[in-house]
Amino acid sequence: MPANLTPQYRKAEEEYRKAHSPTEEVDCLQVMLRLIPKHKGTDHLQADLKTRLKEAKAAVETEKQSPRKGPNYRFPRQGAGQVVLIGGPSSGKSRIIAELTKATPEVADYPFTTREPAPAIMPWEDATVQLIDMPPITDTHIEPYQINLVRSADGVLLCMDGSSDDAPAETAEVIALLGQRKTILSSETGFDEEDFSLLRVRTLMIVTRGDDADCDTRLELFHEDVPTTFETHKVELDREESREELRELIFRSLGQIRVYTKAPGKPANYESPFTIPVGGTVEDLAYKVHRDLAKTLKHARVWRESAHDGQTVGREHVLYDKDLAELHG
Numbered sequence: 001m002p003a004n005l006t007p008q009y010r011k012a013e014e015e016y017r018k019a020h021s022p023t024e025e026v027d028c029l030q031v032m033l034r035l036i037p038k039h040k041g042t043d044h045l046q047a048d049l050k051t052r053l054k055e056a057k058a059a060v061e062t063e064k065q066s067p068r069k070g071p072n073y074r075f076p077r078q079g080a081g082q083v084v085l086i087g088g089p090s091s092g093k094s095r096i097i098a099e100l101t102k103a104t105p106e107v108a109d110y111p112f113t114t115r116e117p118a119p120a121i122m123p124w125e126d127a128t129v130q131l132i133d134m135p136p137i138t139d140t141h142i143e144p145y146q147i148n149l150v151r152s153a154d155g156v157l158l159c160m161d162g163s164s165d166d167a168p169a170e171t172a173e174v175i176a177l178l179g180q181r182k183t184i185l186s187s188e189t190g191f192d193e194e195d196f197s198l199l200r201v202r203t204l205m206i207v208t209r210g211d212d213a214d215c216d217t218r219l220e221l222f223h224e225d226v227p228t229t230f231e232t233h234k235v236e237l238d239r240e241e242s243r244e245e246l247r248e249l250i251f252r253s254l255g256q257i258r259v260y261t262k263a264p265g266k267p268a269n270y271e272s273p274f275t276i277p278v279g280g281t282v283e284d285l286a287y288k289v290h291r292d293l294a295k296t297l298k299h300a301r302v303w304r305e306s307a308h309d310g311q312t313v314g315r316e317h318v319l320y321d322k323d324l325a326e327l328h329g
Helices: 007-017 023-036 040-065 093-101 143-153 168-182 215-225 242-255 282-289 293-295
Strands: 084-088 120-123 129-132 154-160 183-185 198-206 229-232 255-263 269-275 298-302 311-313 323-328
Touching: 023 040, 023 154, 084 093, 084 168, 093 129, 093 154, 093 198, 093 242, 093 323, 120 293, 129 242, 143 183, 143 198, 154 168, 154 242, 168 183, 168 215, 198 242, 215 242, 255 282, 269 282, 269 311, 282 293, 282 298, 282 323
Parallel strands: 084 129, 084 154, 154 198, 183 198, 198 229, 255 323
Antiparallel strands: 120 129, 255 269, 298 311, 298 323
16 A cells, blocks of 8 residues: 655654754654654554664664764755765865865875865855764775765765776775665655655766776776666866766755745845755745744745746745745735
């Protein structure tokens, strides 16, 4: 029997996936249990949720009694989304960060120059995306925090050096190691309805040094050995047009639109748009602006693509990229 999960439940599920602490997990799981349809098709999922809620509550108590020591690799989201860069040794992750952001990671021809995760902000037009560089993943070097960052990310860039004969096998190993930990690099993000511990994460495979003469041959070898559902894109970071194409590709992969806002009687703010998912509504925008506004929102006036200029619309009105909205609480 199909689960027939509602859009409201899916939103709560997404919030749970992005949770960075046991306390946040408890809150999200309680909402999910309240929203999940109650029928035979969801019996197994309900049981999984109750088990995870029990585990999350136990983790909250453990943290209270013995606070975790050591570094905390939890990065608050910034911009249109959080994208984690992963790959084998010398796969080009840090070079991407160096070229697309103002960060200055160590970039060298020897492996393991990245020793801990590091966030940076990538601009694209009038929006931004948070990129997180991570240490390489190998069978001798994979940390629990790396799995957690991948599972909670809005997107993943799987990096592969197109000029290296070792890269196809190293990249295949990254995919396998994550798969062994119930994390599947995929074309879409979502939990498996039959096994709630299994999570697919939207991924783009970025092949650096894409102009190398034998890059296509290495890619063919990789795809012959590893079946994938995600897109593969070659880039050459020495060329400006390739770097700009990569910026846009990363932003578009997040499935977000930009919406400008204005307060009643005030000029529009065209410099710092809010970002909401494609298909997002006036209510989604209000929630992004402030949670209290989402509760008191009565209507909005919208200009540009999704409505006639200045048209009054309700909470469920769907917005389009570069719309201007005036929210009335």
